[in-house]
Amino acid sequence: MSKSKQTLLPNGPPRKLPDTPYIDVIPLGAGQDVGRSCILININKHVIMLDCGMHMGYSDDRRFPDFNQINIGSNLTRHIDCVIISHFHLDHCGSLPFFTEMIGYDGPVYMTYPTKSIAPVLLEDYRKIQVEYKGDSNFFTTAMIKACMRKCIPIDLEQVVDVLPDLKIQPFYAGHVLGAAMFLITSGGHSVLYTGDYNMTPDRHLGAAHVSPGLKPDLLISESTYASTIRDCKRARERDFLKKVHEAVKNGGKVLIPVFALGRAQELCILLESYWDRLKLDIPIFISAGLAEKANQYYRLFINWTNENIKNTFSERNMFDFKHIRPFDNKTAESPGPMVLFSTPGMLHGGQSLQVFKKWCEDEKNMIIMPGYCVAGTVGSRVVAGEKRIQIDDRTYDIKLQVQYMSFSAHADAKGITQLIRQVEPRNVMFVHGENAKMEFLKARVEKEFHINVYKPANGERVTILVPELNTFTVPRAMYQQALATDSHPHKRVVPFEAAIQENKDNRTVELVPVNGVIEDEYLYNVTYSEYVKVESVDWAHFSKKLRPIDPDHQIKDDGLDLFCSSILLTHGEEDDHLEVIFDISRTATLDRIYRAIGAVKCA
Ligand SMILES: [Zn+2]
Structure with missing residues (x-):
């Protein structure tokens, strides 16, 4: 076993290792923060990287996770046994091409099928913004994205994958966005469940997260974006959204809704489309050109990942073939009169939504609706914070348009997170992908209700969790042969058998013996x-x-x-x-x- 694996951070200071089994965790990103998710775990001397995201709030080195701590040149691939990507959002996969093609990690990367097919599209969009609009020179190329994706191994939901003979991973449905998964990592009888982003209530196009109950992992690593929120009824939020949009366009305003390509965009389109239908409105609704077609194509391909309602109606009517919503090109932004526009990207950190925002933000008739979380540092987060003068590139803008923030992001809230904890019964909980103050609130609540340890490490801070020592038993051949022989189903994978544990007092070992062989022994009484x-x-x-x-x-x-x-x-x-x-x-x-x-x- 290489020494570096035991210490997790090969470039970190030496440390004394615990005598008993342990799980080590260090966030390289998303520790007490939202953005650039990247968590390193060591379970049974196997090192796994959970997500490899990008921080949208920075354009310097801080946009990538802190890889310096593990960059050991050609030994990196030997140090890390595998990388797991939970879903296609860039704060979870945005640094992957950088990590594989520029840092040089060459080992396996696992993700679900939809993630593998959608991630490269978003990576390419983002690369264009960074390199072509912002002139970033230390960035990956189109060829690197392609080379990186070739290394990614797609897997099915709930499929158990043997990464190594004693290291297994298994994805579970997480809701959130198409293809999002939680991952169970098991080795040496110990396990970690990593949630990625998830939601515990179904929405208009995806279902709720679903894991096998009673997994009892040694550690649950959960996102905590909305840790301190218990969100109001969703229907009320939707009504509010429709009312706001309608009022603004009635007064002749333009409504900008920045969205990410897949997920909230589809949900809000479904909502607005049926409202326009009901009220027979003819004010134009636009969506970034190519976005609807692209999304449609993926949902058609991965229809099994959507919720029951969409699955059932898909054969007669495609929910994503919109009647009122038309593709948008940049000239349309100049045309007079009211309109609604869904435009990417979601946090106004570049691209079309930012271009349109600059054109519309100084007119008080207009409105911007931010339907999801904005990472600190992005123009979106400054708008949500109520800043009235914002400098973008080399001009300062007076923000006069009306600003509405309505959280439609599909993240679990405090209730959802505790519900998951109750369902999987972890021995320890760790919060990542959230703000420190919000985590603190939920940490206190979870510790009180479940009497388990809750951790919330900052980036670069190691948490060592001691896990119970396990005994392995050798089952005598005669015993399992008899068990197999008495079971009438030859294909059954689980065969019950009865045995007693007998301790050898001389050498302190234990062994399995047939029950009737020990009936005289004192400890049975x-x-x-x-x-x-x-x-x-x-x-x-x-x-x-x-x-x-x-x-x-x-x-x-x-x-x-x-x-x-x-x-x-x-x-x-x-x-x-x-x-x-x-x-x-x-x-x-x-x-x-x-x-x-x-x-x-x-x-x-
Ligand atoms: Zn996400």
Whole structure:
């Protein structure tokens, strides 16, 4: 095993490694921030990069994750076992061509089929803005995007992929945008669930996130964009949106709605289209040229990823063939009279939406509706913050148009995040992709409700999570042959069998034996023993923390701790600094580890 894998950051300072199994996590981006998602994890000595995003709020080095910490030249590919991309949004995949083609990572990259087919389109759009409008010279080329995408391995939802013999990944439906997935990473009996972006309620074209309940990962890494929000009823928000648009165009104004190519654009188009139909309005609605066709093509291709309603009606009527919505070209922006325009990109950080904004922003009849989150530093975020004078390129604009911010982004809110935690029952939670203050709010709430540790590391800050040590058992051949023989379904993948665990007291090992072979043994009769130990001081909360790696499911009682379903009880002894330990004989081997963990010494 290379030393660098154990330390996760090959260029970081040396460290003392824990004696027990652990999972290491370091965000290289999206730590207490939204943008450039990139999280490095080490599970069972395997290093995995979760997302490789770009920060839209910066145009200097900070737009990429901090790769300096892992850039070890040609050894990089050996250091990182795989990269996983959760979805096509650029703050999750925007740095991938830079990482594979310019930094030189040459190993596997996994993503779902829709992500693989849509990501290169967005990457190319963004490259054009950066290089052709902004003159960025340290940026990837079209050829690099193509070369990068050739390295990406597309996978199906819920398909289990063996990255290495003892490293598995599995994607689950995340809602959010077409192709978005959560990923379960498993190795050595331990697991991490990474959510990417997700939403727990279905919207007009996609379903809600769906993971197998009770996954019980050692760690859940969740986005937390809307961690402090419990959003109002969605219908009310939609009504509000339609009313605002209608009022503005009735007064002769132009309405600009900056959107990303896929996702909210389609949802809001469906909404506006049916409203225009109902009220028989004839004010023109435009969408960036090529956008509707492109989107349509992808939704047709990946119809199975949309919600039931769209799937069912697709054969008779394509929801995305709009009657009222027409393609837009730049000349249309100059034409007089009211109109509605859906234009990319969504955060006004360049491209057409910014060009149009510059033309329309100084007229108070006009309106801009920001339908999603804007990363700090973008023109979009300054508009939402209510700035009245904004410098763009070399001119200062007086912002007179009406500004409306309505969050339609498909992110889980506080309720959705806690719902996911309840569903998957993680042992630890980590928040990324959110603002620090909002994370703090939800951290307190989750710790209180679920009694688990919640982490929210900043970029470059390592979190080490100790995970329970696992025992592996050898099943004697005769035992599993008998189990297989008694099961009548030859194709069944799960065959139950009965066995007892027998401890060898001489060498402290355990083995499986047939149940009827040990029936005479004393521990089957549940004989309990007790002994006294001396500690520095009795502090149950402190002991509980120390014992979590040994038994994560232990319970704190009024007068002590209950481990392994009452087979070990720690309670007050006769002296203030004494504990009485009551234990099932089958647990003798564990006692020493417990005493070491809490600093207890056996009384003579
Ligand atoms: Zn996203």
